[in-house]
Structure formats: structure tokens, C-alpha cells
Amino acid sequence: MSNQMRFKKKDILRIIESGNERELCFLMLYQVYFEGAFSNLVLKKADKAAASLGKKLDFTRAMLYGTLTYTFTIDFLIRHITKEEPDEMDPVTRTLIRMAVWQLQFGDNIPDYAVTDSSVEIAKKYNHKVSGYVNAVVRKYASAPEAKKYLEQYKPGIRTSLKPEIYGIFKKDFGKSRAYDIGMAFLKPSGTTIRFDSSKITTKDLISELSAMGIKAVPAKIIKDAVEITGGLKGLENSEIYSKYGMFIQGEAAMLASLIAAPSEGNKILDCCSAPGGKSTHMASLCHDNCKILSCDINEARLQLVTDNAERLGLKSISVKCCDASKIAKENKDQRKSFDLVLCDVPCSGLGLIGRKPDIREKITYERIEELLPIQQAILDSAAKMVCPGGTLVYCTCTLNSDENENQVNAFLEEHKSFHTVSIGKYLPDTISMDDDRKESADNGMITLYPDTDGCEGFFICRMEKDRKDDSE
Numbered sequence: 001m002s003n004q005m006r007f008k009k010k011d012i013l014r015i016i017e018s019g020n021e022r023e024l025c026f027l028m029l030y031q032v033y034f035e036g037a038f039s040n041l042v043l044k045k046a047d048k049a050a051a052s053l054g055k056k057l058d059f060t061r062a063m064l065y066g067t068l069t070y071t072f073t074i075d076f077l078i079r080h081i082t083k084e085e086p087d088e089m090d091p092v093t094r095t096l097i098r099m100a101v102w103q104l105q106f107g108d109n110i111p112d113y114a115v116t117d118s119s120v121e122i123a124k125k126y127n128h129k130v131s132g133y134v135n136a137v138v139r140k141y142a143s144a145p146e147a148k149k150y151l152e153q154y155k156p157g158i159r160t161s162l163k164p165e166i167y168g169i170f171k172k173d174f175g176k177s178r179a180y181d182i183g184m185a186f187l188k189p190s191g192t193t194i195r196f197d198s199s200k201i202t203t204k205d206l207i208s209e210l211s212a213m214g215i216k217a218v219p220a221k222i223i224k225d226a227v228e229i230t231g232g233l234k235g236l237e238n239s240e241i242y243s244k245y246g247m248f249i250q251g252e253a254a255m256l257a258s259l260i261a262a263p264s265e266g267n268k269i270l271d272c273c274s275a276p277g278g279k280s281t282h283m284a285s286l287c288h289d290n291c292k293i294l295s296c297d298i299n300e301a302r303l304q305l306v307t308d309n310a311e312r313l314g315l316k317s318i319s320v321k322c323c324d325a326s327k328i329a330k331e332n333k334d335q336r337k338s339f340d341l342v343l344c345d346v347p348c349s350g351l352g353l354i355g356r357k358p359d360i361r362e363k364i365t366y367e368r369i370e371e372l373l374p375i376q377q378a379i380l381d382s383a384a385k386m387v388c389p390g391g392t393l394v395y396c397t398c399t400l401n402s403d404e405n406e407n408q409v410n411a412f413l414e415e416h417k418s419f420h421t422v423s424i425g426k427y428l429p430d431t432i433s434m435d436d437d438r439k440e441s442a443d444n445g446m447i448t449l450y451p452d453t454d455g456c457e458g459f460f461i462c463r464m465e466k467d468r469k470d471d472s473e
Contacts, residue, residue: 016046016055016057024057025067026126028043028060032359034095039065039068039358039359040357043061063107071361071362072362073151076158078097081140081141081148082144092126093137096134100115104142116139116142119134156179156180160183161187162183162186165366169400170351173400173401174400178452181452182458184452185355185452186451190456191228193223194249195247195248195278195282196246200245203225206227215236217230222454222456223256223431243314246314250282251456251457254279254457254459256459257343257396258283260394261279261394263283263286263291263341265288265291266290269293269339269340269341270328271345272325272346273347274297274303274306275302277306280318285313285315289314293319294319294339295310295321296328297320298325306320307320326375328382335386336386340391342383342386342393344394344395345396346395346396347376348372349372351401352449353457356457373404373408376408377411381412384416384466387466389466391465393463393466395464398459404460405446405448405462406460409421419464420464421444421463424447445462
């Protein structure tokens with residue numbers, strides 16, 4: 001990659017000052033597509049630079065997430081309409097053509113000439129040899145009949161922008177109709193949910209204070225001690241009330257995991273794969289900070305976030321340790337069978353998060369999912385050895401894949417006869433819709449949340465308990 005392509009702070013500031021949001025978006029997309037970057041992190045870096053200049057990047061954000069979300073659909077349309085093959089384009093061209101098609105297909109009344117001219121100018125700057133080709137392809141797409149661009153005529157995977165590897169999982173587990181509903185739900189914009197300490201402020205008063213800051217919020221759909229921000233955060237994380245009211249940005253399904261874990265005061269708790277500390281801090285708050293939580297993660301840098309969040313919230317019950325959760329029993333033999341509650345939010349395919357993490361659509365592969373299965377199994381096996389007789393083991397993922405969810409739990413229970421699932425009905429808020437299938441699943445200790453019926457991220461949670469009689473685990 002040339003020096004021009006490097007995403008340095010001075011370059012970001014220069015581009016933002018020039019008002020060229022398309023160039024900024026191009027650089028961010030290039031990093032995500034070809035350098036393994038994560039969109040939320042590159043956007044956070046750009047947002048910080050923009051804030052220092054008193055500017056906002058609303059168009060950049062929409063174009064970045066929009067292009068990433070619809071990449072599979074965009075590539076299909078490029079092939080179908082222009083007869084060009086995205087995979088054969090050089091990185092600069094591919095990024096620019098994808099951006100252009102998003103603007104033309106999904107943008108809000110963006111003039112064709114603006115898309116074409118800006119694409120060519122960026123191409124001249126970063127790979128001048130391809131500017132003519134970029135110009136020709138963008139013009140060809142722009143001038144194509146609208147009938148060819150009408151998405152409803154194409155297969156469900158194209159309409160939902162889910163490649164076969166992902167759509168096939170949904171279709172296998174939920175059937176054709178439900179797979180389509182889930183895929184479409186992931187395309188709808190979602191708000192940001194924030195947990196807060198209800199002992200310090202009511203939902204109504206918090207919404208009022210947020211409104212005074214220019215932040216629109218409504219009660220969360222499922223969790224009573226949470227609100228949903230329907231617009232931008234507008235500096236909330238740096239405000240006085242953010243820490244004052246014990247606020248933490250977290251998905252509602254992830255909050256539900258802590259409620260199903262149901263920690264009690266005095267408990268000794270192990271939180272595996274814990275960074276950035278959402279569940280550790282939530283469980284500590286549920287126990288009024290009267291417990292002992294060992295928060296572990298394999299990533300030392302991310303583990304620091306757990307410490308930072310605990311300190312920000314004034315929680316004293318959380319200690320941290322850098323370790324591999326799949327080896328936690330081997331490396332902590334002196335603490336085996338000593339934890340009342342062990343929570344495993346394991347590494348997974350993240351298919352339940354594609355609504356707000358569009359990178360997953362592009363990056364996850366069948367091979368990667370297959371690689372994750374033995375890791376999940378190893379973590380669950382090792383974590384089970386840390387549970388005391390009569391203690392609780394909670395397994396959860398942010399995916400909608402039975403191989404990572406129910407099948408993983410069933411395989412574990414087959415090998416660990418001292419564990420059994422327990423009904424979680426009493427832990428579920430009455431705001432959760434319950435049909436016969438969900439009730440049966442909850443009676444068996446499991447629940448899956450869905451974007452189409454629950455209005456939140458896809459998530460799986462299972463609560464198991466260990467027999468009170470000691471064994472050889």
C-alpha cells in the first residue's frame with residue numbers, strides 16, 4: 001500500500017477539513033476490505049478527528065455502513081448490470097465501484113454526476129491508471145434500466161445481502177420464510193441500548209435528562225433498567241451523567257444473559273471471555289457490588305477496558321486476569337470447583353450482530369465457523385471444571401447458528417453428566433414475547449432472541465446447574 005493510502009491522523013484531519021467525505025469513506029472501506037480493520041474502530045478514529053474540528057460525519061457513516069451491509073448485493077448487481085467482475089478488480093477500483101453503486105442504488109437522491117465525478121477524482125489520486133475504467137463502469141451502472149436494479153425480482157439472499165454461507169445457516173435452522181424475515185430484520189436500522197443504575201435514577205427521569213442534552217431516548221424493549229437511543233449519542237460517553245448513573249452501552253440480549261445468570265450477593269463469580277466488561281459490571285451491579293468477580297480475557301489490551309469500566313462505575317468487586325478461557329482450569333487448578341457462577345460468552349461467528357456489525361457479512365466464512373466450534377467446546381469443558389457443586393454454568397453466544405448454540409450445549413451435556421439444564425422462565429422479563437416453542441425452550445434452560453420478533457440482536461443463552469454431589473470434574 002502506498003504512503004498516500006495510510007490512514008494517519010493528519011490525513012484524516014486534512015480530508016475532513018476539505019469536506020471530502022467520500023474520500024474519507026473510501027480510505028475506511030479500503031482498510032476494512034483489504035487490511036483487516038474493523039469499521040467501528042476506523043469510524044471511531046474519524047469521528048474523534050471530526051469532533052476536534054467541530055464537524056460530523058453523518059454521510060460518511062451512512063455510506064460506510066451502507067456499503068459494507070450491501071456488499072454482497074452490490075457485487076451481484078455489478079456483475080449482472082455492468083458484466084464486470086468485482087473479484088478481478090484491483091483494490092482501489094473495487095472499493096470505489098462498490099461505493100458508487102451503494103450511492104446510486106441505496107443513497108438518498110444522490111445525483112449520478114456527483115457519484116461519477118467523485119469516484120473518478122478519488123481514483124486519479126490513489127491509482128490514476130484506473131480512473132478511466134472507474135468512470136466507464138460507474139456510468140454504465142448509472143445509465144442501466146431501472147428494471148434491472150429492482151431488487152425484489154432477485155433471490156432472497158440477494159435481497160437480504162447475505163452470502164450463501166450465512167443465508168444457508170439461517171435457512172437450515174429456521175426454514176425459508178423465517179430466514180428471509182431474519183435477514184430483512186438485520187437490514188433495518190437499530191438504536192443503541194444503554195443500561196443504567198435504576199437505584200440512582202428512574203427511566204422517565206433519565207429520558208428527560210437525555211432529552212435536555214438533545215439525545216432522543218425511549219424505554220428499552222426488553223430490559224427495564226435500560227433505554228434505547230434512537231438518534232446519535234452526541235457526546236454522552238464523555239458527559240457527567242454517563243458515569244453518574246452507571247450507564248453502559250450494551251445490547252439488550254447481552255443484558256438478559258446476566259439476568260438469567262441471576263448472581264446473588266456473596267457469590268464467587270467467574271466471567272470468561274469478559275472484555276470489555278459488560279456482563280461483569282452488570283452482574284456486579286445486580287449484586288450491589290457485594291460479590292467477588294474474576295473477569296478473564298485472552299486479550300490483555302481489551303482486559304484493560306474491564307478495569308476502566310469497573311473503575312468508572314465505582315465497582316470494587318471485579319478483579320481481572322489475562323488467560324485463555326479454554327485452559328482456565330489447567331492454569332488455575334487451585335480454584336477448581338470454587339465458583340458459584342461461571343459465565344461463558346464464547347467467541348462465535350457473530351451472526352446475531354450483523355445488523356450493527358456489517359463487517360461480519362463479508363468476513364465470516366464456513367471455514368471460520370468450523371474453526372470456532374472446537375474452541376467453544378474447549379472453553380465450556382474447561383469452565384465447567386471451575387463450577388462448585390450446586391453451582392451455575394451459563395453459556396451464551398451472539399449468533400443464530402444451532403451448531404454453535406443448542407448442538408454445542410447438547411454435546412456438552414452428553415459428556416458431562418453432572419450438569420443439567422434448568423428452567424429459566426422465572427428469570428425472563430414479562431416484556432419478552434412467549435409462544436409455545438419459546439416456552440418449551442425456556443423450560444429446557446435455553447432461549448434465543450431474534451431481530452425480527454424481539455427487535456434486538458440475535459443471541460443464545462443457556463443456564464445449566466451442577467449436581468450438588470461432588471464428582472471428578
